[in-house]
Amino acid sequence: MRAHLVEPSTRQILAYCADDPVERVFLADVARRESGRFVALENGDGALHALCHLGTNVVPSGSGCGAFAEVAARVSPRMLIGEQGAVTELWDAARRRLPRAREDRLSQPVYLSTTPPEPGGTGLRVATRADLDVLVPACARAHFEELGVDPLRRDPSGFRWRTRAQIEEGRSWLWLEDGALRFKAEASAWTPEAVQLQQVWVDPPVRRRGYAARALRDLIRLLLDEVPAVCLFVRAENAPAIHLYETVGMEHVLDYRSVLF
Known part of the structure; x- marks a missing residue:
């Protein structure tokens, strides 16, 4: 039929x-x-x-x-x-x-981890409401880097509310040390079968020091205690991010496409 x-x-x-x-x-x-x-x-x-x-x-x-x-x-x-x-x-x-599309992102690899990597030995922790004033500008910068739109100009109160909601739902993690965000990430989706991460981000002044790989390993380990799979997707041209995900042992399993207006 x-x-x-x-x-x-x-x-x-x-x-x-x-x-x-x-x-x-x-x-x-x-x-x-x-x-x-x-x-x-x-x-x-x-x-x-x-x-x-x-x-x-x-x-x-x-x-x-x-x-x-x-x-x-x-x-x-x-x-x-x-x-x-x-x-x-x-x-x-x-x-x-x-x-008319302002951007068409083809062949965005989706990466998957089902096996815990080696510990990273970081200060990664679940974010709390006390972290909100640190995370709002960081999440805004990550959003701008990813989508080319500044959410603090488009909808500042709504963006702050959404960032707070992620924290309150236990979907936000960070490693904050010496006043710098060595790592932060959020869950864009969470089911009993998988967690999808988004906005993996490190403060620009402390990038390229290996913090992201260490913290991502710790985050994957933390999440795999609760669900069988951790995944995320990335722009095809973002070579540093792809290198990071492959370094921590994630596997390319399928491709997404994003058409932005």
């Missing part, structure tokens, strides 16, 4: 995401929080073969994602992001309905 568009149930979403918990970690996290809007392609037996989160970031997954073009365009996204084949199908179908 031909697949058709549906608004999927949380049960359907989680069953779909369970088939690939690393590629679909963000989708599963949003569904578990019951905080997002989804559309899906449903087979005749009630199973999904494609899924799409609709929001500021439109995140497709699966095959036949061109079917989401019209509804994705209606939400005026700032980004299409996800597994490269799914994003390509959606972008090819929706590009006439969406603004």
Whole structure:
């Protein structure tokens, strides 16, 4: 029977995401929080073969994602992001309905770790609310380096609120020593099957001293005590970051694509 568009149930979403918990970690996290809007392609037996989160970031997954073009365009996204084949199908179908892309990031490698690396021996710890004034500007700089947008100019109060929320949810870690952030990172998604990291960042004055590799090893070890997989993705041209992830033993397992507006 031909697949058709549906608004999927949380049960359907989680069953779909369970088939690939690393590629679909963000989708599963949003569904578990019951905080997002989804559309899906449903087979005749009630199973999904494609899924799409609709929001500021439109995140497709699966095959036949061109079917989401019209509804994705209606939400005026700032980004299409996800597994490269799914994003390509959606972008090819929706590009006439969406603004001209300001950047198209192809072949962004997704890295995975399932085995604890050697300890890094750092002062890495979970961030607390007392760290907020240190983390807000650091997270803003990391955001600007990654996306070319200064969130403290676009939405300062909202960005501060989101940074605080990450801290309060236990999704933010840092290594602060001698007044410098030797390392910081956040979790962009967290499920029982995987944690996806984002904004791995070191203060520019203390870069290239090996702090990031040591702290990332400690963070991966910490997280693998709670979930079976730690993953992240990176721009294809970011050679220093790719070297870092491979140095700590992460494996390139698939590719994402990001279309930014």
